[in-house]
Amino acid sequence: MKYAKQEGGVNNKSEWDKSYENRDNIVFYPHEEVIRFVSKFIRKRIALNQFKDIDPGSTNARVLDLGCGIGRHVIYCHEMGLDAYGIDLSDTAILVAREWAGHKHLPDPENRILQGDVRHLPWGGGFFRYAVSHGVLDSMPFGIARPACVELARVMPVGGLFYCDLISGDDSQHAREFSGEEIVNTAHEEGTVQLYFNLAKIQSLIEGVFEIDECNLIRRENVLRGGYTSRYHLILRRI
16 A cells, blocks of 8 residues: 555556556465464464464454555455454555455454545544554655554554555665655656654654564565665554
8 A cells, every 4th residue: 555645746546456457466465474464463264264362452353464565365264264454555455355255254344444535533542452564664755654653653552553665775875874755767656755764753753652572674675677676664653
């Protein structure tokens, strides 16, 4: 999910609808770090139809995928026996997500998987014990990402856990501490914002609402052609 400036700025919604219409962001399998988060902190599958609760509060707990795209992590959490919800900017993505959720027997997908603004979530305070967000908060201006993070905290209780990942400036095109914003000019996601993070910027993003339980920087290097990219993978706790 890449975000739109609604007031006095450029609306990227059409770019993201186009990206999904072109099948650029159609991904069906859950990200391995989301699987790791769920298995380590919430619930682990120990047999074909048997689970072990890692967090005693996970029974009947609700989880939100913030920027859910076509719903791959909503579906994964549902299959893990969690009460899964999602929200995304793209109408196109949400239509696909609801259709897929219906095939997977997720109850009432029209009221669980919503198109909307992550700065104004349509749920009450403390509604979600868990949240996940893959490739989302670094795909919008910081001036939108920060309010989105504050709003997410509103719908989570103290102690609630949030997994997210953020792109780092530690790559072959930037310096390790680069934390600026760039407009994507490649065909994939063209015209959208790429927001880079260092640790100081992560702290600014979550200040006063989350604290870091775990932070790993994972580098992906192309050994044959050269070049590398890096992402922060974070486990955050609501304070």
